[in-house]
Amino acid sequence: MIFPGHNKENNMQTFDKLTRPLAITMWDFSWLERRWPGAGYEDWNLALDELVERGYDAVRIDAYPHLIANDPEGSWDILPQWNQQDWGSPARIRLTRILPALLEFLEKCSERNLKVGLSTWFRKDVSEVRLGIASPSAHAEIWRKTLTAIRQAGLMDCLLYVDFCNEWPFAAWAPFYPFYAQGWFAEQSTAWMRESVLRLKQSFPDLPMTYSFSIAPDRAVYSSCDVGFLDFLEPHFWMAGHTDFYSRIGYEYQQFDGIGYENLVKHAERLYRSDEHYWLSRLMAGIDALADWSRMSGRTLVTTEGWAIVDYKDWPGLDWGWVKELNTAAVERAAATGRWAAICTSNFCGPQFCGMWRDIAWHQRLTNRIHQSHLPE
Numbered sequence: 001m002i003f004p005g006h007n008k009e010n011n012m013q014t015f016d017k018l019t020r021p022l023a024i025t026m027w028d029f030s031w032l033e034r035r036w037p038g039a040g041y042e043d044w045n046l047a048l049d050e051l052v053e054r055g056y057d058a059v060r061i062d063a064y065p066h067l068i069a070n071d072p073e074g075s076w077d078i079l080p081q082w083n084q085q086d087w088g089s090p091a092r093i094r095l096t097r098i099l100p101a102l103l104e105f106l107e108k109c110s111e112r113n114l115k116v117g118l119s120t121w122f123r124k125d126v127s128e129v130r131l132g133i134a135s136p137s138a139h140a141e142i143w144r145k146t147l148t149a150i151r152q153a154g155l156m157d158c159l160l161y162v163d164f165c166n167e168w169p170f171a172a173w174a175p176f177y178p179f180y181a182q183g184w185f186a187e188q189s190t191a192w193m194r195e196s197v198l199r200l201k202q203s204f205p206d207l208p209m210t211y212s213f214s215i216a217p218d219r220a221v222y223s224s225c226d227v228g229f230l231d232f233l234e235p236h237f238w239m240a241g242h243t244d245f246y247s248r249i250g251y252e253y254q255q256f257d258g259i260g261y262e263n264l265v266k267h268a269e270r271l272y273r274s275d276e277h278y279w280l281s282r283l284m285a286g287i288d289a290l291a292d293w294s295r296m297s298g299r300t301l302v303t304t305e306g307w308a309i310v311d312y313k314d315w316p317g318l319d320w321g322w323v324k325e326l327n328t329a330a331v332e333r334a335a336a337t338g339r340w341a342a343i344c345t346s347n348f349c350g351p352q353f354c355g356m357w358r359d360i361a362w363h364q365r366l367t368n369r370i371h372q373s374h375l376p377e
Helices: 044-053 065-070 098-111 136-152 187-201 219-224 245-249 259-274 276-297 321-337 360-372
Strands: 022-028 058-062 075-078 093-096 115-119 159-163 212-214 234-236 301-303 340-343
Touching: 022 115, 022 360, 044 098, 065 098, 065 136, 093 098, 098 115, 098 136, 136 159, 136 187, 219 276, 245 259, 259 276, 259 321, 276 301, 276 321, 321 340, 321 360
Parallel strands: 022 058, 022 340, 058 115, 115 159, 212 234, 234 301, 301 340
Antiparallel strands: 075 093
16 A cells, blocks of 8 residues: 555555554553553553454554653653543653653564554643744654654654644644644644654655644535645544534533533433434534545545544443444444544543443454455555
8 A cells, every 4th residue: 555645666664564454542641641550551561462452453642752852761740631531640740761661662562563653742741841842843853853762772663653743733732833723724834734744754754744633524624725745634533522512511621620520421421312313423424524535635544533522431420332332333434434544443442441441342343343444545
């Protein structure tokens, strides 16, 4: 398979070698931050063995490139993004020797033939190192330093791709970018993305590169935006995140207030069950729009976050059944389009989400379906 937009003289080995679409999961910054007893990632060998058991081929993680570029073996005090979600640490935490930890994790993935997509949420430390990313060239440079260290360790074959920034240019993840309110498709945004990608390509021409987006299925935006400088598209899409589902149940992404989850308990599944066909149709329409964007742009899709609801967890009154129901339908639809090179089963596919993680058979059914689908041509 030759990746869209690249000729045989300039192909990218990680995607060229695919014989089937990959089942991928997102372990974000949890892989490093959630290592206290019972947090899910304290034993990487166990967590990765369980991932393989469930049929997954790849994992997307935060590489902390801004911290590695500044002090790869130093100590960093990381502040919580929230205490209501089960991604990462809900309290201040000290991370030490991040580069050696990253290389150790990559080595363990390599031993299991798991590919790794590197991304970053630009986690906030007490010194706010991330605010020093003042230009596209500076953005590319932190990734160049991180990738150079990985190459020196002989672990480049483990990498699937680089995502320059999670859900660009959302202010929580890219506070250094001054034009986030204009959207990812604005002229300033595409100029920043293009320059950073082209600069990093000078050092790593064969590694697929992109920016991930959390986007509504807007065909008008898709048709007007130039994404030719991206090697593939990494859209994050949820039924609840891109409809009025959340506003109707009173969920406002509360990060440090339990009222959001109280409203999820009271209203989320009940609203879905009140008109399952409607909510499912909105999800399917969004997936179809993404597939159309892929065809229109000539770019393959990879999705590591989706499909039913954005925020969820093991909690009194919350059941995983309806979430898995919607996600099953979404995986079936995405796989059937033949436009995805890697598909997630949810953004809760990690050991900290016990209610979903322990249903091994569900994961295996969906990863088998992903493997049976076709790669984009």
